[in-house]
Amino acid sequence: MVLVLTRTYFPSGTNGTLAMEGRFICNTIELPWKNNKKRVSCIPEGKYLLRKRYAPKFRWHLEVVGVRNRTFILFHPANNALRELNGCIAPVTTLSGPGRGLLSKQAFGNLKKLVYQQLDAKETVVLIVQS
Structure with a gap:
């Protein structure tokens, strides 16, 4: 995928x-x-792998693997990048401004279900980030 x-x-x-x-x-x-500064920048454009990850704060979510000079880059719910993200990616249903969106939990749930189906079937999931 x-x-x-x-x-x-x-x-x-x-x-x-x-x-x-x-x-x-x-x-x-x-x-x-x-x-690519830690905690204040999005990650560089490129090709990455995704995997399942569990943490008490976000429960089951997705981790972006292989980001140069960065660790724990996640897909998790958030509606305001500046307030809620430290370099991670938040799925949102609707964009409401630069780095802002609505209904993130709903969008994340849909994305997680899609990706987990592939990972559970032992498929590789690749993320390509581009502009």
């Missing part, structure tokens, strides 16, 4: 569209691009 995240960058946040084989899955929000 290949997911493609196509971004638009703004000074106060990054908005994206996540698709699989050209089919829209959800919108995304992230921090603005600040040269």
Whole structure:
């Protein structure tokens, strides 16, 4: 499975569209691009693997693996990148501004179900981040 995240960058946040084989899955929000600095920047464009991860704070979620100079980059619910993200990616149902969106828990639930089905079937899930 290949997911493609196509971004638009703004000074106060990054908005994206996540698709699989050209089919829209959800919108995304992230921090603005600040040269891949930890906790204040979105991750660099590139190709990454996704895997399941569990943590008490977010329960079962998705981890982006292989990000240069970064760890624990996750897909998890959030509606405001500057307030709720430290470099992670949040699926949202609707974009409401740069780095802001609505109904993130709903969008995340749909994405997680789709990706977990593939991972449970022992399929590789690749994320391509581009602009």
